[in-house]
Amino acid sequence: MVAGCSAPSLPEVTFYSSGKTVNVRPTQYCDLESENCVVDAGAVGVLRVRPGLPVQISVPGEVADSAWSVKFTYRDGDGVGQEPLRSKVFTSAEPRYAYTLELPAADDQLESVEVQQFGKRVQIDETGQIEFVARGTWVLSVDDRG
Template identity: 35%
Template sequence: MKRILAALAAVVVLASVGTGVLIWRLSDAESPKYPEISAYSHGQTVRVGPYRYCEVLNPTKCAVFEHQGELPVTERGAVQLSVPPAIARAPWVLLRQYEDSDVVEEFRPNTRLAVTVPTVDAHRGKLTGLAVLLPTLIRLDGEEVPAPHAEWSVRTVWSQSGDDQATRNESR
């Protein structure tokens, strides 16, 4: 009876170890090499990897992917931008691009994982895109200036909802 219980225990241990290794390998294969940001608006979510990613200590050595997310938006919604802890652990910059001018917000390390961005600004017009930047200091003409070593980009695509179309028809 003891041999049967010992054999059964060995099978359970081997099955547990095998399952753990399988889960570890599958999760490791699916994790992206570079961090991704996500943006949500109007029932749609887009996840995007970096547009450009350079080494911090050698900002001229870069991987350029030219990834740019596209997010449908309307005048009635806002964009919920989320960054992973890998980005939020460092100082990061959010560039909000509107039709008439841009807004730059800087966030200190470990302070923000998400930001709500209005799709329309009364003074700047409609939101045309967002960019998340990781700055690093470089020496330029003897002066230290911040320059992004990594960048993520989301372009907004304006959709006309039924309410927006009805408003346009009434104004004619």
């Protein structure tokens, strides 16, 4: 008899827009201290998203029951890149399994999306603010061809 001693599978995040879905593995997944990481640079998902359309994001329970947020980049209707934006941070106090990412204006074009799950570790950023360090990151690259 062979004993099954494999590592648990890493959680996947689902992105959906315009009738298409892509399941994405984490590009980085670490322990709660944001150490001992597994890195998979090839885990980036790609999804076609037309200007102004939302992207629906679904996360599994192990992400929903933790602190996580959505960071995204986009450009305006004139094609000018804008400062990255971030959703509020969702926490285990009110688990959230889904989030709909809507851009500020109807002609904005989404470029990339990152779901970031935070661990216990914090650090001080360059402005002196406390920030949580991501333990898991799921990346969506947007295909913006019409």
